[in-house]
Amino acid sequence: MKINEEPxxxxxxxxxxxxxASYEQKLPVLLKGPTGTxxxxxxxxxxxxLGKELITVACHEETSSTDLIGRFILKGTEAVWQDGPLTQAVKKGAIIYLDEVAEARPDIVVAIHSLTDYRRTLFLDKLGEEIKAENGFMLVASFNPGYQKGFKELKPSTRQxxxxxxxxxxxxxxxIEIIKQExxxxxNTAKALVKIAEKIRNLGELGLTETVSTRLLVDAAKMIKTEVGKRLAVEVxxxxxxxDDEEILNTLKNLTQLMI
Structure with a gap:
């Protein structure tokens, strides 16, 4: 996907x-942080x-190296090879973004290793081929290091x-500026939403798996601009x-209703 308008x-x-600098030096980039930052x-x-084509892959627990690299598909009676998004990016010299890469199967990490060092090469085992990445190719990945800590982590050998x-x-x-712009x-409403977020983010005793993201605040602001009302918009x-915990929900409802 070529992005024509400035986000x-x-x-x-x-x-x-x-x-x-990473793009100039042909280095892969890892973005770490909570959801919605x-x-x-x-x-x-x-x-x-950078004027680059961007290919995004939303990784999940079923995402495998085959999904990234490619597979044979049947066309009539013939088996035809179909490039996956990673192979396409390598050939085109595009940016590929592996969103939440730690959620994917471990074989994905093995598949990208040769692209994250001096070789910048992708091995297509099923074809018996290797492809050198075109100039401009860049591998970007993201993950949330705090989510289900101990279960969905990247190995140090991969992070490095x-x-x-x-x-x-x-x-x-x-x-506040982001919410207003979006x-x-x-x-005043944007400021109130940010104060609600800061309050909830500091309530570590609630044991929330995820806390209030900027994305949620933007969603709340969009709802407030409709006819549902501020308090209901913040709730939903x-x-x-x-x-889904009823006790925590009631605590948060009472807290937010005092602040909006």
Whole structure:
């Protein structure tokens, strides 16, 4: 996919310069951080900035190396090879983004190893071929190191093949600006939503698997702009997606209703 219009992205640190340098030096990049902190939007922005085609793969527990590399498919009575997204990116010199790579099967890590070092080569075992990556090819992956800790982790030997950047929730003023830019909501409402997020993020005793992401705040702001009302918008766009535990839900409902 070629991104023709500039995606809105608010730089928080030196991530743009680091990505630019990694691209120039043909180094793979790993983005670490919680869900909804802008990792995917950042990759889209950088693909637009560099004028590169972007191929995104949303990894899950069933994603295998075959899904990435390719497979034989039947066309009539003939078996025809079909390139997977990784093979396409290698041949085109595109950016490939493996979103939540730790969720995928372990054989994916094996498949990408030869692309993350000086070889920049993809091995197609089923064809008995190897493909040298075209100039401009870049491998970008993301994962959430805090999610189900101990179960969905990347091995140190894999992490050390990447230039790595950590993404966290933006500072208050930046998060407010993001919400306003994305939704057109007013300053006071955006500020109230950010304060709700900060309060919930600091409630570690609730034991939430995931906390309030910037994405949820944007969703809440969009709902507020409709006719459902602020409190209901916050409940359905922020509180309900966080948990199914009735006690925690009631705690969050009571808390947010006092703040909006």
């Amino acid at each position: 809105f992205y608010k730089e928080i640190g030196k991530e743009v310069a680091i990505f630019d 802008g990792k995917s939007r950042f990759v889209e922005y950088m693909a637009w900035k 093949r990447f230039v790595a950047m950590s993404f966290e929730y933006p500072r208050q003023e930046i998060e 939704t057109g909501i007013d300053q 766009a922020i509180v309900q997606p966080l948990t």
